[in-house]
Amino acid sequence: MKRLFWPLVAVGVLLAAVGVVEARYVFAPLLGLFIWRVGTASFASLHRGASFVPDGPPVAVDPAERITYACAGCGAQVLLLVRGAAVAPRHCGERMAERREVASGA
Numbered sequence: 001m002k003r004l005f006w007p008l009v010a011v012g013v014l015l016a017a018v019g020v021v022e023a024r025y026v027f028a029p030l031l032g033l034f035i036w037r038v039g040t041a042s043f044a045s046l047h048r049g050a051s052f053v054p055d056g057p058p059v060a061v062d063p064a065e066r067i068t069y070a071c072a073g074c075g076a077q078v079l080l081l082v083r084g085a086a087v088a089p090r091h092c093g094e095r096m097a098e099r100r101e102v103a104s105g106a
């Protein structure tokens with residue numbers, strides 16, 4: 001079906017140029033198809049941008065490791081106990097900076 005699209009467009013434009021078919025009957029469906037493709041592409045980009053969606057079940061952080069996230073905007077800090085997603089959380093509209101501390105084996 002995709003192989004037939006551009007030849008059909010070419011035939012439609014040719015028929016409109018010759019005057020066999022009114023131009024609006026050729027260009028109105030093409031405009032509708034273009035709007036449909038832009039809409040579905042923008043929704044697909046929203047779906048791809050959802051990196052905050054967890055990949056699997058939450059995983060408890062190793063107790064020997066202390067992971068904190070700091071916000072550069074307001075200075076808030078968050079201690080991570082259970083990791084739900086691989087990406088850092090956001091605060092004040094920005095990604096928080098990750099800081100790892102490993103407990104010494106004393």
Ligand SMILES: [Zn+2]
Pocket residue numbers: 071072073074075076091092
């Ligand atoms: Zn903040």
